[in-house]
Amino acid sequence: MKAVRWIIASMILVAAVLTAAFHISPSLEGWPQANDDTPPKQGQVTITFLGTSTLLISDGETHLLTDGYFSRVSIPSLFLPMTPDQARIRQALETAGIDKVDAIPVLHTHFDHVMDSGIVAQLTGAQLLGSSSAAMAAIGSGLDEEHITTVQTHHPYRFGDFTLTFVPASHVPLPSAIEKWTGKGEITDPVTPPAWIGEWEEGQSYGLVVEHPQARILIQGSAGMQPGELDRYQADYALVATASLGKQSEAYKEAYFRETVAAVGAHTIIPVHWDNFFSELTEDVPTLPWVMDNLKDSFTALTSRHQGDFLVLRPFHSLGLTPPAAPAEGTAP
Numbered sequence: 001m002k003a004v005r006w007i008i009a010s011m012i013l014v015a016a017v018l019t020a021a022f023h024i025s026p027s028l029e030g031w032p033q034a035n036d037d038t039p040p041k042q043g044q045v046t047i048t049f050l051g052t053s054t055l056l057i058s059d060g061e062t063h064l065l066t067d068g069y070f071s072r073v074s075i076p077s078l079f080l081p082m083t084p085d086q087a088r089i090r091q092a093l094e095t096a097g098i099d100k101v102d103a104i105p106v107l108h109t110h111f112d113h114v115m116d117s118g119i120v121a122q123l124t125g126a127q128l129l130g131s132s133s134a135a136m137a138a139i140g141s142g143l144d145e146e147h148i149t150t151v152q153t154h155h156p157y158r159f160g161d162f163t164l165t166f167v168p169a170s171h172v173p174l175p176s177a178i179e180k181w182t183g184k185g186e187i188t189d190p191v192t193p194p195a196w197i198g199e200w201e202e203g204q205s206y207g208l209v210v211e212h213p214q215a216r217i218l219i220q221g222s223a224g225m226q227p228g229e230l231d232r233y234q235a236d237y238a239l240v241a242t243a244s245l246g247k248q249s250e251a252y253k254e255a256y257f258r259e260t261v262a263a264v265g266a267h268t269i270i271p272v273h274w275d276n277f278f279s280e281l282t283e284d285v286p287t288l289p290w291v292m293d294n295l296k297d298s299f300t301a302l303t304s305r306h307q308g309d310f311l312v313l314r315p316f317h318s319l320g321l322t323p324p325a326a327p328a329e330g331t332a333p
C-alpha cells in the first residue's frame with residue numbers, strides 16, 4: 001500500500017512539474033516593440049503578425065497570408081487526432097479584418113503551418129501555393145485543385161503588385177523523437193482531418209521573398225536555411241522564425257543569421273514563431289514556454305549579430321513598411 005501511495009504521489013509531482021514547465025514563459029519585456037498605429041498611406045505595404053509564421057501582407061489592394069494557422073491546438077490535444085478549429089479560424093480572421101485573401105503561401109507542412117491553410121483559402125477565396133505536401137494537405141481540407149499551385153523554387157509568382165518567390169530552406173533541427181513524432185517526410189496522400197500530428201509531415205521548407213515597389217521582405221518560416229540560396233535576393237525586412245534557435249550551437253546561429261538576414265541585406269529584423277502556439281491567439285499571447293525555447297537566447301542570436309533594427313510585433317499589430325531606398329545618384333547600375 002505504501003508503494004502505491006509513493007507511486008501516486010510521484011506521478012502527481014511529475015504532472016505538476018510538467019504543467020508548470022509548459023506554462024512558464026519568458027517575458028517580452030525589454031525587447032523593442034513596434035507600436036505603429038498610424039493608418040497606412042495609399043499603396044503602402046503593411047505587415048500584420050498573426051502568430052507562428054502567419055503574417056498578413058497587404059498594400060490595400062492585394063492581400064497575402066502566409067500559412068494561416070489559427071487553430072492553435074493545445075498540447076494535450078496533440079496526442080489525439082486533430083481537427084482544424086473553425087470557430088478560432090473565423091474569430092481570428094474577423095479580429096484581423098480579413099475577408100478576402102489573394103494568396104496563401106505555405107512555408108512548410110507541419111500542422112502549425114498548413115493545418116488550416118486549405119480552410120482559410122476556402123473562406124477567403126485565396127490561391128494556395130506550396131510544396132506537393134502542401135497540395136496534399138489542402139486537397140484533404142476540401143480545397144479544389146484549381147486553387148492550389150505546387151510551386152517551383154526561384155520562380156516568380158505574381159499577385160497584384162507583389163511577386164512571391166519560394167527559396168529552398170531547411171527546418172530548424174528538433175530532438176529526433178520530436179522530429180519522428182511530428183513527421184519529417186513528405187505528405188503523399190490527402191490529409192483529411194481528424195488526423196494524427198505526424199500526418200502533417202514537414203515536406204519542403206521554404207524561405208519566401210516578397211517583392212513590391214513599396215517593400216522588400218524575407219519570411220523564414222522555420223529557423224533553418226540552405227547555404228547560398230538567398231544570396232541573389234535583397235530584402236529590407238527579415239521576418240525570421242526564432243523558435244528553437246536559442247538551443248542551437250553558436251556556429252548554427254551564426255550560419256542562420258548569415259544565410260538569411262545578412263544574405264538579403266535586411267535593415268530590420270522582425271522575429272516570428274516566438275509565441276506559444278498552443279494557446280489561443282490574443283494580443284498578449286505568451287511566448288513559447290521555457291522548456292521549448294529560451295526566448296532571450298533565440299533573440300540574442302540575431303540581435304548580437306545585427307547592426308540595424310530589431311522589432312517585435314505583437315499579434316494583430318501592424319507595421320507600415322518603408323519603401324526600398326532609391327539607388328544613390330551617380331552609382332553605376
Ligand SMILES: [Zn+2]
Binds near residue numbers: 108110171202222
Ligand atoms: Zn515545423
